[in-house]
Amino acid sequence: MPIIQTRDLCKSFRSVRRQSGAGGALRTLFSRQYDEKMAVRNVNMSLEPGELVGYIGPNGAGKSTTIKMLTGILVPTSGSIEVAGIVPYQRRKENARNIGVVFGQRSQLYWDLPLIESFELLRAIYAVPATRYRRNLDDFIARLEMAEFLRTPVRQLSLGQRMRGDFAAAMLHDPQIVYLDEPTIGLDVVAKEAIRDFVSTINAERGTTIILTTHDLADVERLSKRIVLIDRGTIIYDGPIERIKEQYGTHRTLVVTFSEPQRELSLPEAELIENEANIARFRFDRTLVRADALIREAAERYPLLDVSIEEPDLETIIRRIYVEGYQEPSSKAPREVPT
């Protein structure tokens, strides 16, 4: 049975229509016209317990709005949600006991007080039993290496330290479900990796269900098997990462280095996309031509020094999907792709 289930979830916002100019501003003050904007449109999402799903979309696509509805602080315009058997906006406080939330852009720690004091406060808020609190805290201190700054006021922590504190804070009460909103934003490579490790262990060891929104697709590739793509409020893809990679990642780039610059270049079934100094790049579809055939052909025609093949990364693929829209492969329809 799914732990998170939404059906035809919609949310529209009403905003005041502003009129331009000083006269317009005055008119806006007195007579109000409203614009309706659909932030989330017919979202159907279903997560099994223990799943870790990447929720991806450009800014303003409706990711945060969905998360807010799942946490119960926003009432949907229409459609239904159920999180661990609870309708979040009807029973906000009960729902809050089941969830943990981390915002990369916003700390939930007490700014002026030492980190440990925020943990103690959360212990009181969630009524975490003393032994469980101690066990979790010790575990998190070790995993996130927080011992050295546990007594430092939060405002003096570095971003990386603060994020580690925020993660521990969100997990102290053993939530069944965790929402991570841009958790690695602004972090350096080492800190990012530490956070990813932590998320992955929590998910694996405790079976925590996790929804991860991020712009950093490396997070998603590293952590989840399934992604949900949302654009302009509508889910455009929901399924394994591997599938869109196979489907959209049929193009490879052949990078060829010559012993001297070449003026005229061409290869069969490949498109020249760049030719600068003595390096050229060809794009080809691996379903139409094999890489080794292409390399052999290139070696016969030109003096080669070096050859390499670049695979498309998830980011390139997803950018393409946003621009072109997602097309289902003709053979088999992926599950739950509302149009």
Added chain:
Amino acid sequence: MLRLAPYAEFARKAFAREATYRIEVFTEIASLILRVYLLRSLWTALYAQNVTPFNLPLHAMITYATVALLMSLVLEVDGTRVIRQKIREGSIATDLMKPISLPAYFFSDGVGQTGLHALLVIPSVLFALLLVHIDVPSPDVLAAFAFSFLLGYLVNFFLNFLMNTIAFWTLETFAIQLIVRWVSDLLSGQIIPLTFFPGILGRVVFALPFAAIYSTPLLIYVGIIRPAEYGHYFTVQAAWLSFFGLLSAFMWRAASTRVVVQGG
């Protein structure tokens, strides 16, 4: 059922948070002492030039002014300004994701802040005694004063709560608060005893809710409100308290509906 443990913890944390700003704490005491000195000089000069009001001789007036200043240590703490801050920063969303009652959280946070400032009353009194003589009434009167002060504190709390909740609609409440603050400074009896307002004006200021904050406890302290009248004045304070309490509950309902529907 409201579990009290988290709220006790909120109050403790707010207390600790306020205590981290040590310089602010010291300046607060220093500024209070300065104001005690200024008011003593002012009232002494005014009394020398005018006819002494029959029921408030100079020593009672100086007591009144000093006790009013000490009360302001507690009453000028806007315990709910965190609401406004949280709305502007948007962090109110994270609070809503916790299994807590937000009004109860703001109340306990306010109580914690007040707690620290209440402690400052002790050193302030000691310093003030170096400058002025304060009359001390009988234990009965003191108890009545304390009770009335508590009611006044709560009226003041809800008044602040109401104003800060306006931020849900306007984001900024500075101008409104400034106006209310000026009006309340003048009409609450903090600076001038309300008995000094003549005729109809006097009746008006006594009918306003601001009188419930400073004036009633202070007039009890200096003995202008006599024990026989306590019941009446307590009732008026309690009435204002219920009025603002209910209005706050109503405003909060409207505000939280707005947040969950419009997304803050």
